[in-house]
Amino acid sequence: MAEKAILYDPTRCTACRGCQAGCKQWNENDEFIPTVENGVDATNWGSYENPPDLAPNTWLKMEFREVEAGGRVRWLFTRRACMHCTDAGCVKVCPSGALYHHELGFVAYDKDICTGCGYCVDACPFNVPRTDRNLLTGVAKMDKCTLCTTPGLDRIAEGWLPACVKTCPPKALMYGNRDELLAEGKARVAALQAKGWVNANLYGENELDGLHVMYVLDDQPAVYGLPVAPQVSPTVVAWQDVIQPLGWALGGLTLIGLGLNYIVAREAKMAKELPPQKEEK
Amino acid sequence: MVQEVERYPKATRVLHWVHTGAFVALFVTGLILFVPPLGALAADSWSRIIHRVAAVLFIVAPLIYFPLNWKASVGGIKDAFTWGKDDIGWLKAAPRYYFLSDEAAMPPQDHMNTGQKMWWFMVLVFGVVFAISGLIMWFAKTTAPPELLQWMVLLHDVAFITTGCMLFVHIYLSVAHPMMRPLRTGAWNSMYRGKVSVDYARSHHGKWYEKIARGAEKS
Numbered sequence A: 001m002a003e004k005a006i007l008y009d010p011t012r013c014t015a016c017r018g019c020q021a022g023c024k025q026w027n028e029n030d031e032f033i034p035t036v037e038n039g040v041d042a043t044n045w046g047s048y049e050n051p052p053d054l055a056p057n058t059w060l061k062m063e064f065r066e067v068e069a070g071g072r073v074r075w076l077f078t079r080r081a082c083m084h085c086t087d088a089g090c091v092k093v094c095p096s097g098a099l100y101h102h103e104l105g106f107v108a109y110d111k112d113i114c115t116g117c118g119y120c121v122d123a124c125p126f127n128v129p130r131t132d133r134n135l136l137t138g139v140a141k142m143d144k145c146t147l148c149t150t151p152g153l154d155r156i157a158e159g160w161l162p163a164c165v166k167t168c169p170p171k172a173l174m175y176g177n178r179d180e181l182l183a184e185g186k187a188r189v190a191a192l193q194a195k196g197w198v199n200a201n202l203y204g205e206n207e208l209d210g211l212h213v214m215y216v217l218d219d220q221p222a223v224y225g226l227p228v229a230p231q232v233s234p235t236v237v238a239w240q241d242v243i244q245p246l247g248w249a250l251g252g253l254t255l256i257g258l259g260l261n262y263i264v265a266r267e268a269k270m271a272k273e274l275p276p277q278k279e280e281k
Numbered sequence B: 001m002v003q004e005v006e007r008y009p010k011a012t013r014v015l016h017w018v019h020t021g022a023f024v025a026l027f028v029t030g031l032i033l034f035v036p037p038l039g040a041l042a043a044d045s046w047s048r049i050i051h052r053v054a055a056v057l058f059i060v061a062p063l064i065y066f067p068l069n070w071k072a073s074v075g076g077i078k079d080a081f082t083w084g085k086d087d088i089g090w091l092k093a094a095p096r097y098y099f100l101s102d103e104a105a106m107p108p109q110d111h112m113n114t115g116q117k118m119w120w121f122m123v124l125v126f127g128v129v130f131a132i133s134g135l136i137m138w139f140a141k142t143t144a145p146p147e148l149l150q151w152m153v154l155l156h157d158v159a160f161i162t163t164g165c166m167l168f169v170h171i172y173l174s175v176a177h178p179m180m181r182p183l184r185t186g187a188w189n190s191m192y193r194g195k196v197s198v199d200y201a202r203s204h205h206g207k208w209y210e211k212i213a214r215g216a217e218k219s
């Protein structure tokens, strides 16, 4: 099946945060007004950003950045949520298969079988997955954007747009076939460059073998707070692709070796013992 | 009555079996995370809770044992790090001994033969590796840098694979090896009742038997 994707164009984004609200509402991630009575110190931290970070009940969040460029201040917006990587660190380390690739390419999640190990939290190059964790017992459950494929709340299976895309008033978010959005994104980048945005680029075409959330950027990714050349860490590769297979091989060889030893040693033992035993009789 | 000699005092045997229980529980609940097709069994963290309870036992049991049996512990730990000529003799003889049942090839062994010493050495070293990497993954999960946590899983896995394979060997030699007939002769009894027959002691741990026999004469 053709891969699907989301294209986000910050140059069209008004930072209304409709996507954030739509995401919360559809996925039943209730938010409360952070007041002192609600147990949250709602001090002003100098930004319209809210809530302060992704959380188990915040899968999508708009980030605001004030960037100085050429003597003037630009106010930039970045959509923060799962990037739905093809080479996804989280899928690689997930021991239970709770995180897996959907047939349309994005990273779906079956929360019921999440073990709470939290390996995905450390393996994600974009620092996306979040858990509520009891540090003593270790009990935890992960949460992240599922691109609206959460079982029971699956908009994609219904043929609907993801909640965030559906909500977006200026159409800064688009959803569709990945190759078509790739072409659309490239066209927009070309248009930006023609207008003098020399650093304009399409983020997500090849990062981690292709993200399923792509960004039309008018400046370097770092300016938008996006990692340049993100990578699954070498430690994860060593752990998953070297140590684990090695473990299987060594465990298997040990058991085979012991089995062989049993056969050979029993033969040898009988060869030594049986003749004298017969003579005794 | 067969004449018997004491091989492991009660405290040592209790520690051995408590540690065995904890280790097997840790092994099984760890294996669930290690083997992708089993992973779903860990849903809702329950196996990880057992891993933590067993880990406490695994760490606390020796910490209680060591001060109560200080001299034996220090001696035992020294033994684990003392390697010499005799060990080479064992290594040379081991294939013939364990596969071809060639008892004549084996030089007399001390209280621990070289194989047992290797296992004991690993238990000590990897026990510490398990505990340190495990405690970091447990309590520093939300504060340590991701890269460090991943290194800890890696270390934990190396310890798991090494000690896991050796555990198979250890169990096999203690209950099933055809020549040893461990259930009928010494190995099982030594850890279960703490005693072995003089015959067994002489044939399997000749050097040790010499020592205790001489000691017994003196006293």
Ligand code: HEM
Pocket (backbone or CB within 6 Å): A095, A117, A138, B023, B026, B027, B029, B030, B031, B033, B034, B048, B051, B055, B056, B058, B059, B127, B130, B131, B132, B133, B134, B135, B137, B138, B153, B156, B157, B160, B163, B164
């Ligand atoms: C000494 C105390 C130990 C502590 C504190 C400890 C703790 C942990 C922790 C915190 C994890 C990470 C997953 C989670 O959060 O539940 C883990 C994973 C694991 N543990 Fe332990 N552990 C200990 C001993 C052992 C032992 C003795 C074994 C096996 C013989 C073992 C085998 C494993 C395995 C196989 C994993 C999964 C690693 C992977 O996913 O690749 N652990 N342990």
Ligand code: SF4
Pocket (backbone or CB within 6 Å): A081, A082, A083, A084, A085, A088, A089, A090, A091, A107, A123, A124, A125, A126, A127, A128, A129, A144
């Ligand atoms: S952004 Fe993070 S959570 Fe999302 S697919 Fe990539 S590695 Fe997984």
